[in-house]
Amino acid sequence: KNKKWPNDDLDQFILSSLEKAKLQPNDSADRYTLLRRLTYDITGLPPTPDEIKAFLLDDTEVAYRTVVDRLLDSDAFGDHWARHWFDLSCYADLGDINGNMLIRDAWRYRDYVIASLNADKPLDLFITEQLAGDLLPFDSIEQQREQIIATGYLAIGPWTLQNYIKKQLDADVVDHQIDRIGKTFLGQTISCARCHDHKFDPIPTRDYYALAGIFHSTATTSYDGPGVWSQVVHRELPHPELNPEAIKHIEQQLRTLREQHEQLQLQLSNLLLSLPEATDANRLMMAEAVQANKSNVEYTIAFDAGPSVWANASQATAASDGIRIDLIRSDNTIYKSFSHKPGAWTGDKNAQALKPVSVSYVGDGTGALSVRISAISPGNGRFGGAVDNLTIRQGDTDLFTESFDFNTGTPIKGKQAHTGLTIYAKATLPRWTGIGINHSHAVEHAAGDLALQLFGGSTTNLAAAKPVTDMEVANHKRANEIRKELDILNRKISELSSSQTPDIALAVHDVTEPTNSRIYIRGEFDSLGNEVPRGFLTAFDSTLSNEITGDSSGRLQLAHWITAPDNPLTSRVLANRIWQKLFGEGIVRTVDYFGVHGEVPSHPKLLDYLARRLAVDNSWSLKETIRQLVLSSTYKMSSSHNAVSSIIDPDNQLWWRMPRRRLSAESIRDSMLAISGELNPARGGSPLGLELPGNIRGLGGNVNPPTWAGQIADYIINRRTIYMPVRRARPIGDLEVLSVFDFPHPSEITGLRPQTTVATQALFLLNSPFVKHQSVMLAKRVREDFPDQEQNRVNHLYLLTTGQPATKDDITDALAFLDACSNDFESGAVIAAQARLMAWEQLCHGMLASNRFLFRE
The missing domain is CATH 1.10.238 (Recoverin; domain 1)
Structure with missing residues (x-):
């Protein structure tokens, strides 16, 4: 009857139901409220004062539509709507029994989802890529990379990787994959049929294991043997620039840079000779926090040697130089020695870098152990020595690593040339402590056998040192400049070298020999029944074959079945989810369950209409569907209370008003940062900025995976919450706001978040x-x-x-x-x-x- 109110076809459905119940829709909200509602619903952020002013000053008929288009085109759209998707996909960056282990490269999947939503990738393709992107054809390397990364959807989950029973782990992984796919795309609790036929819906156990065969034929985790943690499967991504011509160009650049590096090292070596001599040994000292040199423990000492220079090359023609490592007991007696001699020099050379060397020994349990490194020159010429870095390992564990910069600081005329240097062990290895030391750059020793000592002796006696001349100051300055140039070259070499290394993605792939699954009687992996051919749910008619043959897992066929035009559920489930995110409740209130015991649609014909418009008219476009919904009169209604309407329809089932609801936990945090001016606009990339040694594939380093709670806590910065690390255990640091304001557990499939009101929320805010x-x-x-x-x-x-x-x-x-x-x-x-x-x-x-x-x- 109210022909002026509808602004879209969907309004007709709402108005018809209201008029049948003798209700009227609320008036439209004021422009301030509309702009704030729209901005939060599309971007998860508040409108700025400038945006408010611009909207209020624009009195044209298209002002509201202009704002809608601007918001849908903003990067913030993907940041916000990706979070809705992650509630369903159980995304996390850290997850194990304690929630501290890094799920390496999960962020690539996160960035894929955000980019896909911002690009308005059709939802049917979005689904297909996540289920079987690696099996799709591609037109470019970039597209192939993207499609492989998309399968991270199947790889990310609350897997109990410490479960040493591989078959049990596989069964649980497959069960969660089936449960997630069933609820997310079909609104069905398929995993209820793992142990028996579904009690309420037409899903027999055979259908469950028909799907299970697909995912048992998909590699999600790897297993190295008894007593070792399983790991999530990773895949190398094709590199768009690593064609043979590009590799040849990179190799040529590396050769050029290394030649420059060698020339600069030569200059540095010669400059070291001009620095003053020291009258006593140069020693670096390290205090020990706990006992070293334990009995029957193998220690390894390794280092890279820098340039070693003879003052007069002709004197070195028949000589040999070297590096000796002496392991010194606390009484200064030598426990073990190791020498490295690269051979004699010819007369036309004046510098040479020693090769990296290492020595291993087994501790004898006598207590603290010192390490002394000596550069030995058998001849009489002056010797200049430098050690680039030193590493001490106990078994496979690095106890101590130090890179020495011999040219830090500036000498003062009239004083001995030396630098102050402080050595610290890695924060993750508390057994060593750091102290300040003095170090002279180069030495001349009567016996010609000392350049550098570590962990022992007294400090350099500077009182007897010779004064520094103007030439020495100039040479030291140039040495500093060369060292900086070398650092730049080293970075370039490192970047070029790493550019040849392919990226790694958390992604699944088909096993070598896909097989059907047998029924697990009562869901027990060790109680096997009949084999079931791989296939789909038999309750739904489909033009596609219901069985999978050949050497494929069946993931691609499953994706095509889920997104097929004659599938009655997928478009309805997704249309209902989109409606729920904008209106607070779904047309089907049980958004994850469309089965017999789920709620019936409040407007069945409206849901059918929206599903068809999404899949057919809008070609699965999420943005176009959102645009149509927010332009409707139904969306623009105020949330004001109406006493008469609330008596007839207290639960607002007929949508006579727009529901008022609290901001999500992420929007609360992001909004506080935005309005205070503290929000960091950086987007994408690793949420930790950490590369974990020994954690190259999947979760953890086998039996003793490292934990990184400290580093994670240090990482918390003011980026949007979508880019903060998500942990399956309690949120960390400033992210406590998430657990207080109903952020869903990342191990659970959550289509509709609860909205609680508890005392801890007020306490948190205060x-x-x-x-x-x-x-x-x-x-x-x-x-x-x-x-x-x-x-x-x-x-x-x-x-x-x-x-x-x-x-x-x-x-x-x-x-x-x-x-x-x-x-x-x-x-x-x-x-x-x-x-x-x-x-x-x-x-x-x-x-x-x-x-x-x-x-x-």
Whole structure:
């Protein structure tokens, strides 16, 4: 009857149901509310004051549509809507029994999802790539990489990799994959048929194991033998630039850079000769935190030697040089020695770099062990020596690693040329502690047998040192310059070398010989029944064959079946999910379950219409579907309470108003950062910035995988929450906001998040250091934006936090609050200006904890 209200065909369905119940839709929300609602629903962030002003000043008919298009085209769209997808795909960056082990390269899948949504990749292709992207044809290396990365959907999950029973682990992995696919795309609890025929829905156990055969024929985890943790399968990605011509070019660049490096090393070696001699041994000292030299423990000492120079090459014609390693007991007796002699030099050379060497020994349990490295020159000429780096290993564990820079600092004329150097062990290896030492660059020793000593002896006696000349100062300066040039060359060489290494992705692949699965009686992997051919659910008619043959796992056929036009569920389930994200509830309220015991649709014909429009009219376009929904009159309704309507339809089943709901945990955090000016706009890439040694494939390094809780805590920075590391255990650091405000457990498939109201939420908002800091930064921002007028400052604060200007009452109340707080804070120790600043921080804190900020109307 109300022909003016509908703005889209979907409005007709809503209005028809309302009029049958003798209800009327709410009026449209005001423009401030609409803009805030729209911005949060599409991007997960609040509108800025400038965006609010621009929208209010645009009085054209297309103003609202223009905002919709702008928001859908923003990168923030993918950041926000990808999080909806990850609630279903159980995405995490860290996950094991303690939640601390890195799921290496999971971030590539995260970035794939975000990029796909921003590019508006058709949802049927989006689904197919995640189930079988590696089996699809491709037109470019970039497309092939993307499709392989997409299969991370199947590889990421709450796997119990420490389960040493491989068959049990495989059965559980396959069960979760089936459960996730069934709920996400079909709205079916297929995994209920693992042990018996589904109690309510037409899904027999045979159908479950027909699907299980597909995923048992897909490699998700690898297993190296009894007593060893399984690992998630990774795949090398094709490199778009690594064709034979590109490799040849890189190799030529490397040769050129290494030649430059060699020439600079030669210059550095010669300059070392000009530095003054020391009258005593140069020694580096290391304090020991725990006992070393344990009985029957193998230690390995290895180092790379830098340039070693003879002052007069003709004197070295028949001589040999070398490096000797002496392992010294606490009584200064030699326990073991090792020498390295590369051979005699010819007369036309004046410099040569020694080769890397190493020595191993077994500890004798006598206590602390020192290490002394000596550069030995049998001849009489002056000898200059440098050690690039030193590593001491106990078994497979690095106890100590140090890279020495012999040219740090600047010598002062009239003093011995030396540098101060502090050595620290790696933070993950607490058995060594660091101390400051003095080091002279080059030495001349009467016996010609000493260049450098480590871990023992006394410090250099500088009192008897010779003064430094102007020439030595100049040479030292040039040596510093050469060292910097060498560092740059080393970085270039490293970058070029790494460019030849293929990237790694968390991705599945078909096993060599795909097979059907046998039924697990009562779901037990060791109680086998009949074999079931690989296939799909038999309850749904399909033009596709229901059985899979050949040497394929069947993943690609499964993806085609799920996205087939005659599949009655996929388009309906996805259309319902999109509606739920915008309207707060689904047309089918049980968004993950369309089975017999799920709720019936409130508007069945509307759901059919939306499903067809998504799959057929919109060609599976997510953005176009969202655009149509948010342009509707149904979406624009206010959330105001209506006493009459609430009596007839208390649960808003007929959609007479827009539901009011709290912001998601991520939007709360991201919004605080955005309005305080602290949000880091960086996007994509690893969420940890860490490369974990010994953790090259999948999760962990077999039996004793490393944990990285400390490094993770250090990483927390002000990026959007989507780029923060997700841990299957309790969130870390400032991300406590997630667990407080109903962030779903990343091991569970969560189509609809709960919305709780508990005391810990208020306590978090009042006491969290993160919230307090954002309050301080917000107060600083509003004072800087409006340094003079406090009324304008209050209005600005309201625009930032609520998306609406402050009313007269708001301004009056805010100023009164500021006055009261200022009086409370002001004392002999707190001046008036400081008290006013503290009052503003309190006001900002109150706004961040208010419902007007926390709720989207």
